[in-house]
Amino acid sequence: MPHPYVPHPAPPLPGPVARLRRRIGPVHTARRVFRPSRPDLVEDAFIARMQKIRTLVGLAAVVWVSVSYKVGSSLRDVADDRVHQSWINVLVLSVTLPVVVGVLLALTAPSARRDLLRRAAKPFGAIFALIAAVFVFPLTVLTGFVDGRFATNPAMTVATWVIIVLILVWVLPFIAWGIGLALLHVFRTADIHPTMPPLLAMTLVWEMTLIDLFSGAYAGVPGPVRAVFMLGAPLSVTAVGVWELRRLRAHYGISVRGVVVR
Incomplete structure (x- = not known):
């Protein structure tokens, strides 16, 4: 005798706090801003x-080399160096993306340029959002806000502390x-074309390798190890990028040629 079907109970609806967090919370907002969303x-x-x-x-390799060869005097120095490196990656990518879009505009048929600019709006918006958020910290220092310059009365003192807390918790x-998602999704450039993230990731990693080469990065590491380490990141990223491009073409019929509309 078959057992009667018992439907699973529907999951409870999120409460007002959970709904508010999903709408304006920093993590959920970062996901909406930095993840691609084309249909x-x-x-x-x-x-x-x-x-x-x-x-x-890649992160584990960097930490291992830094600690093994005492590039950083402490784990905190290694962490600070990785944060700095991530921010440099964001800045380099912020400069590279407009150049790439400019080249695509020059190669694309005039009738398709408006659509290309429309698709590039969200990646550029993600760049602007991240840089604007980072600029909040030097702005509060330069204006004297964190030093209590505007806390001239009790109400302004409370407002100052509320804003400082919001800066720290949001x-x-x-x-x-945002930095993590921007690098993972390459500033949501899949909104322009699915092949853009691997292409830009390969470009970025070789640009960062040249910067490390000319800036003398990892000077305390022996020559052969330094060469292997500096080439390991771009070669591995390039291998993954080429594999991703091949998978897009083989499984989804998407190729690099589709970026440019003639």
Whole structure:
């Protein structure tokens, strides 16, 4: 005798606090700002997993080399160096993306340029949002806000502390998640074309390698180890990028040629 079907109870609706956090919380806001959202977005779980593995392996290699050869005097110095490196990556990518979009505009047919600019609006918006959020901190210092310059009466004192707390509990997490998502999704350039993230990731990693080469990065590391370490990141990222491009073409019929509309 078959068992009667018993429907699973529906999950409880989120409370007002959870709904508010999903709407204006820093992490959820960062996800909306820095994740691509085009309607025909290719979501391949295997590609996403490979990108995360590559990122974790690269980070572990950097920490290992830095600690083993005492590039940083402490783990805090290593962490600070990685944060600084991530921010440099964001800045370099912020300069590279407009150049790439400019080249695409020059190669694209005039009738398709407006659509290209429309698709590029969200990546540029993500760049602006991250830089504006980071600029909040020097702005509060330069204006004397954190020193209590505007706390001239009890009401302004309370307002000053409320704003400082909001900066710490909202802006700081937004920046932290934003940098990670911006690098993982390459400033949501999949909104322009699915092949843009791997292409820009390969370009960025070789640009950072040249910067490290000319700035004398990891000067305390022996020559052969330094060469292997400096070439390991760009070669691994390039290998993953080429594999991703091949997977997009083989499984989804998407090629680099589709970026330019003639």
